[in-house]
Amino acid sequence: MPDREPNPCAGQQAEPAPESSDRLELAETGEWKRVSPKYVVVEIVGTIVNAIVVCGGATLLWLLLDQTWAMWVGIVVLAVSIINLVFEPRRVRSIGYLLRADDLLFRRGILFQRFVAVPYGRMQLIDITRGPVARWLGLADLKFVTAAASAGVSIPGLAEADAESLRDRLVELAESRRAGL
Template structure:
């Protein structure tokens, strides 16, 4: 599938080469959602069967509806994720319906984390998180292959040090 079309404007600066995240992030998010929804689904079914109250079948039906919504929305959300390294800053964009773009100047970065939970490691992805002095300007790039996450961490740390040294 192709990258979702992005309307020109504040969310698509001209000349910015966006890097997509791994499509394996879709699998990770769908597995997490399935694990989250299986307990309420099972509880709703058991409750409806044991009580024999017909309207209680609305509970598992609602959980299934949420599951279908997640299956439809998550792949689009993952395709909308991207990042771009520019000379002075890092751009991170996300969102389909509610879009956002975060611009983090390299000189404002305090440190860079690479994280991967058990499911992430199994799927071969990691998350890079940039920390700044302001908690509202932190940026997260999930779904990167571990090699790319490591390369990005080292590159961002080096660029951050170079920007601070230039002050």
């Protein structure tokens, strides 16, 4: 039997999986900034308007065209809207952002949490938008377009002055990071 060459991978141990202590400890990275508590009003108004439109359309279909299924759709939409209204304040409190050395960290969600890190050098466009209710309350949304367009991030419910100063700061950081590339 011919001698086999030793396999350089044989006998080597794989690197151990990172332990939980190697993970990013989000609570220790800095102080999270939250959106304005007034943003709850924007979300509640949006939920109510949506429920009125869908339930109104379903009611018209049910009464005028005798479509029984539309009644059930209206009932389901109304029930989901009421549940959504109950959880709106907690959902709004879960939204936050954190400016770190190299990126902006964004979080949202109660049951399904989302954490997004947006590197400053990848920011291509930073946009401020204001809906009618948000404008009435003095709030604005800050939206980012990055090199990976599918990973767009929006920080809703910022006070207008905070949104403008954060936009200016992020533009400054993005330009300095892109210049270093």
